[in-house]
Amino acid sequence: MYWNRKAETLKPGELRRLQGKRLKKVTKYVYRNSGFYKKKFRDLGLKPGDIRGVEDLGRLPFTRKSDLRDNYPYGLFCTGLESIVRVHASSGTTGKPTVVGYTGNDIELWTEVMARSIMATGSTRKDVLHVAYGYGLFTGGLGLHYGGERVGCTVIPASGGNTARHLLLMQDLGSTVLACTPSYAVYLAEYAEKEGIDPREDLRLRVGVFGAEPWSEPMRKRIEDALDLKAYDIYGLSEIVGPGVAQECEEQCGAHIWSDHFLPEIVDPETGEQLGEGEEGELVFTTLTKDGIPLLRYRTGDRTILEYDKCSCGRYHPRMIKVRGRVDDMLIIRGVNVFPSQIEHVLLRIPEVGSHYLLVVEREGPLDVLTVKVEVTEDVISDRVRDLMKLEENIKSSISQALGIKVDVELVEPFTLERSKGKAVRLKDLRE
Amino acid sequence: MIKQLSVFLENEPGRLVKVTRILEDAGIDIRALTVAETADFGILRIIVDDPDKAHGILKENNVAVASDSVLGVEVDDKPGGLRVIAEILAEGEVNIEYVYAFATRSRGKAFIVLRVDDRERAVEVLNSSNIRLVEQNEVSGV
Structure with a gap:
């Protein structure tokens, strides 16, 4: 389903012309209004007039998370605070948070892409949208909230925390759409089971809008089975706008980037060279229509592949196949590149393995040792030690086959790994 | 059992x-x-x-x-009690995966708990040697 049929079904040629027009405009805008970009242009010997269309995108300078940090808090804003109506912030990986500001127009744009995103999942004004993302500086809660209201959904601003209360509200208010992180969806399902709540009988959920962390295809299947709904990936980051930068449609074949507003590229994370279609690399965005804090070629740190062919849903907006991990959480284990999401992919294919695991990286002498801690489920407990050792062996060999590395596997008791209500902690790197 | x-x-x-x-x-x-x-x-x-x-x-x-469920058998609480059971099972070509035992408070008897590879066969050979199998209610009331 469409929210904005015209914008969502633009043909590739029309889309490119619109992007080119908007790119020229935003280039001039930041040159005029941002000391930061003006200096970058000068350093590169670049003039706004040099950008004549999307084909010149590669000439523009990159923007990185460190630029936001270095210009904390308002240094990258292109308007005065009198035009800013809202501020959000994301936790920085080190030290100060990353602060972004929205003008009234920016909030309007964000609401528009969120409305598109919600309707792309087949949700309509008839739905009851349970927002279990946190409300506050984090963009998740308010992003879904505004989009849901715009569509006309009955929005339940439940926010994060208190799982029992979420389940009570969803049961009593008849929630049909659940928005939260995928790891929290797993936690909710587990909690419901423990409390004797059967999602098929007691809940009316039919759609899940899950994002803010990468998740795999087997994870999707688990959540869909456990909560009896269709699970859709929503992608976004506060630096670009928040959730709603990209959204999976009912075909479930990768999130469509709303590229009339956010122009994507894939670049080599090492060299910054633009990569071709179908090549995996770092996702980079240029915001085309933002006023408060427009960013040129922002390095997301997320690895993915873009697909540009027409989707069966009628949209040409490029699809990002699932995020394959962060450029910066890539593990190198004895010389082999490993993404935690790859390991999740393997683990969740083994039926005896629960949804909870933790990767621990340690250094033993010169060697990196990766230990995969996996919670056992009740179904695998046996009076025979060898049954469990067989399971450990199975996990070990599945991972080594898929990734080409040797790992240690440790079975741990149920409910002993940390449960997260926000982003799941799946990796502990104990190396210096 | x-x-x-x-x-x-x-x-x-x-x-x-x-x-x-x-x-x-x-x-x-x-x-x-x-x-x-x-x-x-x-x-x-x-x-x-x-x-x-x-x-x-x-x-x-x-x-x-x-x-x-595991097999429980009753033996005399005296030297050789377990040996008798092990012999019967060996002769019947039943393999014991693990075994442990506990004494009861009365009657001079001990209970032996067995996990075997072929339970049916084990019951058969134990029965034909007149070894008494123990049921859960007896364990509960030890």
């Missing part, structure tokens, strides 16, 4: 404390136990007076537990 509970325990201090405390608080009496261990985990196998209640209470406390 006797009901046996198998509990998954990480090989870390305090894990047995947790499980035994749960049972204690529920008034469950442990009749016999044995632990099979590897480097990082163990399986605690226990025989208790009320296995269904124990199973339920452990599950409620998020302990990974499974319940199954």
